[in-house]
Amino acid sequence: MTAISDGAGTQDPGFGQxxxxxxxxxxxxxxxxxxxxxxxxxxxxxPAEAVMLSLVIYAGASQFLALAxxxxxxxxxxxxxxxxxxxxxxxxxxxxLMKQAGASASRRHAWAWAWGLTDxxxxxxxxxxxxxxxxxxxxxxxxxxxxxxxxxxxxxxxAVAGGGALDGWPxxxxxxxxxxxxxxxxxxxxxxxxxxxxxxxxxxLACVLGTIFWSGTAGILLGMVAGALTGVLRR
Amino acid sequence: xxGDLVLLxxxxxxxxxxxxxxxxxxxxxxxxxxxxxxxxxAATGPAAIATLFxxxxxxxxxxxxxxxxxxxxxxxxxxxxxxxRRSVVAATLCGALAYGLAFAALG
Numbered sequence: 001m002t003a004i005s006d007g008a009g010t011q012d013p014g015f016g017q018x019x020x021x022x023x024x025x026x027x028x029x030x031x032x033x034x035x036x037x038x039x040x041x042x043x044x045x046x047p048a049e050a051v052m053l054s055l056v057i058y059a060g061a062s063q064f065l066a067l068a069x070x071x072x073x074x075x076x077x078x079x080x081x082x083x084x085x086x087x088x089x090x091x092x093x094x095x096x097l098m099k100q101a102g103a104s105a106s107r108r109h110a111w112a113w114a115w116g117l118t119d120x121x122x123x124x125x126x127x128x129x130x131x132x133x134x135x136x137x138x139x140x141x142x143x144x145x146x147x148x149x150x151x152x153x154x155x156x157x158x159a160v161a162g163g164g165a166l167d168g169w170p171x172x173x174x175x176x177x178x179x180x181x182x183x184x185x186x187x188x189x190x191x192x193x194x195x196x197x198x199x200x201x202x203x204x205l206a207c208v209l210g211t212i213f214w215s216g217t218a219g220i221l222l223g224m225v226a227g228a229l230t231g232v233l234r235r
Numbered sequence: 236x237x238g239d240l241v242l243l244x245x246x247x248x249x250x251x252x253x254x255x256x257x258x259x260x261x262x263x264x265x266x267x268x269x270x271x272x273x274x275x276x277a278a279t280g281p282a283a284i285a286t287l288f289x290x291x292x293x294x295x296x297x298x299x300x301x302x303x304x305x306x307x308x309x310x311x312x313x314x315x316x317x318x319x320r321r322s323v324v325a326a327t328l329c330g331a332l333a334y335g336l337a338f339a340a341l342g
Contacts, residue, residue, distance in 0.1 A: 062251075175331045184288035204289040
């Protein structure tokens with residue numbers, strides 16, 4: 001197995017393999033977290049407050065929205081409810097992952113590693129299982145910890161460096177900005193099969209329509225639910 | 236540090252932890268194979284990944300298309316990078332590299 005191979009293995013994958021599998025997530029998270037750190041300090045937060053938000057909330061879109069809500073003076077409970085509602089989709093990630101992992105998969109330490117089940121970590125873990133890799137909690141810890149650390153470190157760097165750090169490198173900025181889209185496409189390719197085409201098509205269509213006619217958050221929720229319901233209907 | 240900001244973060248962070256961890260911990264019974272819940276959960280992952288891919292490129296296509304050449308180059312390179320070894324890591328890095336190069340080439 002090569003250093004960054006992400007293929008199937010016969011033994012339970014370990015912590016180090018989880019860390020290595022997180023590489024594309026780390027490269028995608030760093031610039032986004034950096035942007036959040038910059039935006040947070042430009043909104044009047046201190047670097048410590050910016051890092052605290054990334055440590056405690058750890059959800060990208062919610063954090064950017066939190067800046068807008070805080071600076072607009074939204075009441076605390078309204079802001080909290082809005083931000084919480086944005087992440088409702090995460091409820092499905094754990095059960096979907098454990099279904100793919102099988103009945104014998106350990107979830108003894110799920111209270112800790114499941115904190116790291118962001119969209120990208122979930123997608124990477126599910127893709128690995130679909131490619132034949134066995135489920136293991138050390139792998140989940142490695143995958144989740146690398147992603148979490150990159151998110152927090154990226155925020156700190158952005159908050160301290162301020163805007164303009166990558167302004168002289170627009171192509172690098174652009175390439176890094178495409179990293180997460182490329183990751184999701186690669187994950188989609190890794191799990192795609194003829195039987196799943198209706199699920200994928202329904203999810204994409206509902207996401208596009210939901211985004212156009214409602215909002216980005218609604219589009220994501222509608223896409224997931226429409227795709228999952230299509231999976232229920234097919235035999 | 237603002238007390239209200241810390242309180243907001245703690246409320247949202249606690250909810251995020253509950254959304255991510257509690258279903259994993261509490262839903263221990265294996266759904267009946269072929270049942271509605273089993274099929275729903277089996278389709279949730281692929282649906283989520285497809286949705287997140289669409290959501291990640293949609294801002295470049297709607298409401299006004301922008302940077303279409305780098306987008307096409309990035310998508311093509313991701314697919315081509317995936318094919319030889321079915322490696323997600325290699326495909327992702329190829330896609331981002333091609334996007335950045337196409338962006339630079341267009342000035």
